[in-house]
Amino acid sequence: MDDAGPQGSSEQIWSVFEFARRYRLAKREENRLLMLYGPTASLRDLLANAQRHSFIPQSADS
Structure with a gap:
């Protein structure tokens, strides 16, 4: 079976390095x-497991 056939975007296999670069992790x-x-x-x-951290620190009173 050829993996190049049409697949849903969630079934695509990605390089972790490319994913991290694209999503600025x-x-x-x-x-x-x-x-x-x-x-x-x-x-x-x-997408389910990546965690992006905010550049804006959260203040204790907000």
């Missing part, structure tokens, strides 16, 4: 995903 988060999945993973898994 911190190096620490990229390394966490690499430890979880290795060098490739489905887009669905990456």
Whole structure:
């Protein structure tokens, strides 16, 4: 069976490195995903498990 056929976007296999670059993940988060999945993973898994951290610190009173 040919993997190049039409598939849903959630079934696409992505490079963790490319995913981290495209979604501007911190190096620490990229390394966490690499430890979880290795060098490739489905887009669905990456989107479900990636954590982006805000650049704006949260104040204690808001």
